Amino acid sequence: MPTLASASCIDDLREIARRNLPRVVFDFVDGGAGDEFVLRENRASLRDVALVPHALRDVSKVDTSVDLFGKRYALPFGVAPTGMSGLVWPEAERLVAETAREMGLPFILSTVASCPMEEIGAICGDLGWFQLYASRNRATDLDLIARAKASGFGALVITIDLAFAGIRRRDIRNGLALPLRPNARMCMDVLRHPGWLLRYWSGGGIRLPNLEPYYGGGVSMMAQLDAQTDPAFDWGSLGEIRRLWDGPLVVKGVLGAQDAKRAKELGVDGIIVSNHGGRQLDCCAASVDALPEIVDAVGDALTVMMDGGIRSGEDVSRALAVGARAVFAGRPGLYGAAAGGKGGIGCAFKLLATELATTMALLGCRDLTELASVEVRRNRNLPVLARM
Numbered sequence: 001m002p003t004l005a006s007a008s009c010i011d012d013l014r015e016i017a018r019r020n021l022p023r024v025v026f027d028f029v030d031g032g033a034g035d036e037f038v039l040r041e042n043r044a045s046l047r048d049v050a051l052v053p054h055a056l057r058d059v060s061k062v063d064t065s066v067d068l069f070g071k072r073y074a075l076p077f078g079v080a081p082t083g084m085s086g087l088v089w090p091e092a093e094r095l096v097a098e099t100a101r102e103m104g105l106p107f108i109l110s111t112v113a114s115c116p117m118e119e120i121g122a123i124c125g126d127l128g129w130f131q132l133y134a135s136r137n138r139a140t141d142l143d144l145i146a147r148a149k150a151s152g153f154g155a156l157v158i159t160i161d162l163a164f165a166g167i168r169r170r171d172i173r174n175g176l177a178l179p180l181r182p183n184a185r186m187c188m189d190v191l192r193h194p195g196w197l198l199r200y201w202s203g204g205g206i207r208l209p210n211l212e213p214y215y216g217g218g219v220s221m222m223a224q225l226d227a228q229t230d231p232a233f234d235w236g237s238l239g240e241i242r243r244l245w246d247g248p249l250v251v252k253g254v255l256g257a258q259d260a261k262r263a264k265e266l267g268v269d270g271i272i273v274s275n276h277g278g279r280q281l282d283c284c285a286a287s288v289d290a291l292p293e294i295v296d297a298v299g300d301a302l303t304v305m306m307d308g309g310i311r312s313g314e315d316v317s318r319a320l321a322v323g324a325r326a327v328f329a330g331r332p333g334l335y336g337a338a339a340g341g342k343g344g345i346g347c348a349f350k351l352l353a354t355e356l357a358t359t360m361a362l363l364g365c366r367d368l369t370e371l372a373s374v375e376v377r378r379n380r381n382l383p384v385l386a387r388m
């Protein structure tokens with residue numbers, strides 16, 4: 001059984017998270033939509049990418065830094081937005097933001113975070129990005145955008161793959177509700193995780209502080225989440241947001257060249273190729289499979305990034321060699337938080353950083369330009385090794 005001190009990879013942290021969290025919380029983090037086909041495929045497709053190394057190059061110095069929207073980041077991976085991370089560890093977003101700041105990573109704060117955006121903006125400054133779920137009330141969006149600006153976030157990320165929440169069977173089976181409403185089975189499970197229970201209680205449970213100004217005390221958390229999802233949001237609405245936000249605008253959740261071109265026409269600055277970590281549509285492409293045609297279509301004009309299935313520095317290298325300028329990881333930071341709060345979060349991102357530097361050196365790549373031009377082969381179809 002791995003411990004935080006002995007964790008050698010993200011999958012070790014996942015095992016610790018599985019042990020530390022009640023099942024309802026672990027499954028909320030770990031699960032996906034439908035049969036969880038694309039959840040597995042995100043990882044399997046990355047593993048199918050083989051890179052051809054260049055030997056006998058001087059790799060005594062490896063530079064992993066990347067420029068995104070005019071800012072220099074120490075590493076080409078960042079933290080994807082994950083809502084309600086306080087379920088995993090109290091104030092998880094604050095701890096992740098502090099770690100990201102210390103390590104020079106971009107951190108994307110979710111609209112439905114359990115920490116206030118003003119507090120996180122003060123930690124990250126313009127290295128932090130704010131992710132917006134468009135609400136059914138445009139005035140709420142306008143206010144959230146103004147608050148993001150006032151809080152100092154350096155980019156606005158609009159997630160476009162959540163017209164409706166995906167159907168996540170683990171959550172249905174576990175009876176997930178927010179705030180948690182334990183049934184008999186859940187009570188037993190929670191009692192078997194006293195450390196988590198104590199932290200959850202003493203941290204005051206789960207809140208959505210960014211939305212509190214817009215919903216009265218009588219509106220349930222589930223209703224707030226629902227109202228923060230607008231199925232009528234369309235390209236015209238995205239154009240309105242483009243006119244309102246004068247900083248870098250990123251669209252998260254693009255999986256096809258046509259939508260990527262549409263985003264480009266609207267003046268968007270970047271794209272995150274993403275299927276929401278397999279949590280929304282289960283019959284779509286794995287992110288790394290969707291990446292090449294999007295890079296071909298808009299890569300010269302837009303910053304094309306990717307998330308989904310990144311679990312190692314090798315995965316970061318694979319995605320960058322296939323064409324992403326940077327990648328984001330969602331679950332790794334949450335597994336780390338569950339494994340040990342800030343220490344676990346730091347462990348997760350340090351593992352990725354060390355593995356990336358080692359992989360680049362072994363590939364003979366001294367910087368990300370060299371990594372981007374490494375030869376890619378796709379010929380193995382290896383099974384995913386994760387213990388599901």
Ligand SMILES: Cc1cc2nc3c(=O)[nH]c(=O)nc-3n(C[C@H](O)[C@H](O)[C@H](O)COP(=O)(O)O)c2cc1C
Nearest residue numbers: 029080081082083110159276277308309329330331
């Ligand atoms: C627990 C959890 C909550 C998430 N919440 C959000 C969110 O609030 N906004 C968003 O745009 N994406 C959200 N995502 C998706 C992530 O931003 C990202 O696309 C995904 O986690 C990437 O896949 P990975 O977990 O395999 O790295 C969430 C993902 C998880 C696992």
